[in-house]
Amino acid sequence: MNTPQIAAFARLAKENTVPVRALEGQKSMISRTMHSLAYDSVHDEIVVNSPLAQAILMFRGGANGEEPPARFIQGPHTQIQGTDYDGNDKMTYDEVHGEIIIPVAGPKVLVFSRESNGDAAPIRVLAGPDTQIRGSRRGHPLVGVDPVNNLLIVGSTGGEGGGRDSDGESARGRGSLLIFDRTASGNTKPKAVIQGPNTAFGGVGQIQTYPPKGWIIAGALGGGIGAWSIHDSGDAPPRWKIPVRQITGVAPSGVALDPVHKELIIASGARNVLLTFSWPEIFE
């Protein structure tokens, strides 16, 4: 965008509340097209892609202003590769095992240790035809991780990528959620595939999990957020769904969970807005 930033808002912020801090500027090494990021509560760090520079940046949790990353992963050994349309814009983070999981062109899923710095090689690479990982037409797959039940979830929309995936009826059945063992590598088949017209996965760029209940929280076509079980397979519909666009007129693009307050946070890149929903049902 015109000015990238990572802005931090108080949880109870409302309309026109300004951020409490914002990470920005040349020294921060952040760039536009940050379509995923994660907070590492164990080590108090922010992990985010630098999409145009084939890099992963790790900041202090309270980073502010023109602060450089504490570490960054970049270089020929990393295998990090973006696409023309998306750069390298997706990632997730396993704070139990301290691993950064990043899908790249290929499509591949690379796993790095959080302690990596500089031109580091990934500790695992998941790729190959048996994985069924497809990504989007011009972008990457999505990734989520359940570190308690030891599962890696890879989402493929089959759409355009870059926040431009159709989430209408034409996309129904195209998207898939692939469930792998967390440590899967090489050309490994998924343990389960959730896909079909009833599944209707797609439309959102992040996948979250809630391990105590075995939920996979991801985009549901039609501008919604769905909750699938890690035990689902085949053409399984979401067990729960918040039809965000139907309720608010705003389509979601990113999602985060706040288990303590039993809330779901939605980012909408389409309309410059953040929405918080109370969703106690999935946490209780």
Place this chain on the structure above:
Amino acid sequence: MCAQKTKRNSVIFAALVLMAACTLLLALVGERSNLKNPSGSPLGSPRLVSVQEVPDYGEVCAPEPPSRNASMIAALQEKNLFASFQETAVHAASPETGDTAEVTRPPVRTIKDTYPIYSSIAVDPLRDEVVLQDTNLFSIKVFNRLDNTTPNAEPAQPKRVIQGPHTLNEYNNGLYIDPQTGNIHSVAMDTADSMIVFPGGANGDVAPIRKLNTPHRNFATAVNEEKGEIYITIQYPPKVMVYRKEANGDEKPLRVLEGEHTRLYDTHGIALDVKKNLMFVGTWGNASDYRVAGTGKFYPPSINVYRLDASGDTAPLRVIQGSKTRLDWAGGMSLDPDRGDLYVANDVGDSILVFRETDDGDVAPARIINGDKTGLNHPAGISLDLKNQEFWVSNMGNSSATCYSLKADGNATPVRTIRSAPLGRTSVKFGKPQAVAYDSKREQYLVPN
């Protein structure tokens, strides 16, 4: 165990409380039995809540079919009994039934900015207008050039606003006004992948008279009126596209500047000197070849100088780069060809940098406008008015445009200000917040643009 007896008792108690409240409400409304809640369900028909067995999902705690229980509890917790009527009944789906439980309660909180976020600016000295690109509310706002919002005044009202679904305006940035026709050119930074053109005087939800389809990630534009060519910078994969000025639809560019030797790394602002046959392009230094893994690099920001007709993989003639330059996410650029001054909106530096167009290497700006009197706050766009010897700046950080004399230097006070938000208000500066993370330690939302 996931479902506990005490919790169920609480749920049943909560249901009874809600039923009692409904009975009281019905007594109050009397014959007004046609009163509907927002979801269309009639009031006065509370149902007993069923407690269902939890399906066996092995070691993982399965979803507890909540019926209306959870929503009632949530309503009680929010001290708003009637909130539960805004919801439809929910039942967690099971693989056997294939049903999905829909939760239709409205969001409890919303973060957004209701004021404009001005990404770009163009001054039209012939028509005495200032045009501002609002990348938050997807509008183009037109003000009188002599408008001045004093500190005690309410936010300024534009004389025209181009806004609405027919405009195709979506996260736009770079502006250019045709001096002859007054046509407004606007390039899309993100989702729209286009340049749209409106006639001078356009107002309301009007369709553009032209839409040129462009690559993804445009930023700025400049025009060579003598040759009838329009230049558009593309941030990534980085390039400068040159089209016929009247290009439309899927028309191909006349030429493209791109490639390893161009040193175009995350391309941003552009300015032209037609008399001296020069093109100035700003970069932020984020580099990679998307076709090759592991090619990412960070370079210092720069202003690259090329011949006006440069194309292909052409190296710059000169590069202004280094710590003395103070470049920090430089946005819009504009050139005073009479004096040979290159004006740069230095976004995160909260400053305007003025270089000599002959500068090369690690040079300090000839002038720097910044300080607490300037009103600059994340200046992203800049436009020169050579007729009136002024320049205008769009400030993303405080929903304003500020005007200065071309001789301004240091901590200069604006000669005029157009302010579209309450005095002193800082912008949220949202720009397509595509993702979110939760900082559980600080109880904060982390939101990238």
